[in-house]
Amino acid sequence: MKILFVCLGNICRSAAAEAVMKSILAERGVLDKFFVDSAGILSVHQGEKADPRMRSVAATRGYEVTSISRPVSYDDFDKFDWIIGMDDNNIEALLDKAITKEQKEKVLRMADFSSDPNVTYVPDPYYGGLKGFDNVIDILEDTCEGIYRRLCLHNK
Numbered sequence: 001m002k003i004l005f006v007c008l009g010n011i012c013r014s015a016a017a018e019a020v021m022k023s024i025l026a027e028r029g030v031l032d033k034f035f036v037d038s039a040g041i042l043s044v045h046q047g048e049k050a051d052p053r054m055r056s057v058a059a060t061r062g063y064e065v066t067s068i069s070r071p072v073s074y075d076d077f078d079k080f081d082w083i084i085g086m087d088d089n090n091i092e093a094l095l096d097k098a099i100t101k102e103q104k105e106k107v108l109r110m111a112d113f114s115s116d117p118n119v120t121y122v123p124d125p126y127y128g129g130l131k132g133f134d135n136v137i138d139i140l141e142d143t144c145e146g147i148y149r150r151l152c153l154h155n156k
Helices: 013-027 052-060 088-097 101-105 130-154
Strands: 002-007 035-040 082-085 107-109
Touching: 002 013, 002 088, 013 035, 013 052, 013 130, 052 130, 082 088, 088 107, 101 107
Parallel strands: 002 035, 002 082, 082 107
Antiparallel strands: none
């Protein structure tokens, strides 16, 4: 199973989602059965490490955010089983990039995996304070657990 997390620049939300998801899979001893990656809609941060604030906040929770920013490519739609966007703008941009019906069906909304019905998207913490980064990690921990639960049901 191959999962791609996508946000705007691939330096905050999607990079952290990749780290959280890998941690959950590793804790359950199934990381080797998955390929998890992240990318951004834009290429403005291509080649950069994740935002230092996100790396710092994630580290306080035990997550190591190691991804290097890259933009979504057309090949990703064939390579990945699920392409998960953090907000509606990401979803719209992904659907615009997808060419076939099958590719469009791979595009999923991160909030749809939340156990909290009030979570409708993962907010971008880039222009806010550290509380925003903490909030994103809270949401990602919940939604990545939701992804894991869905995968368990999907593979029964």
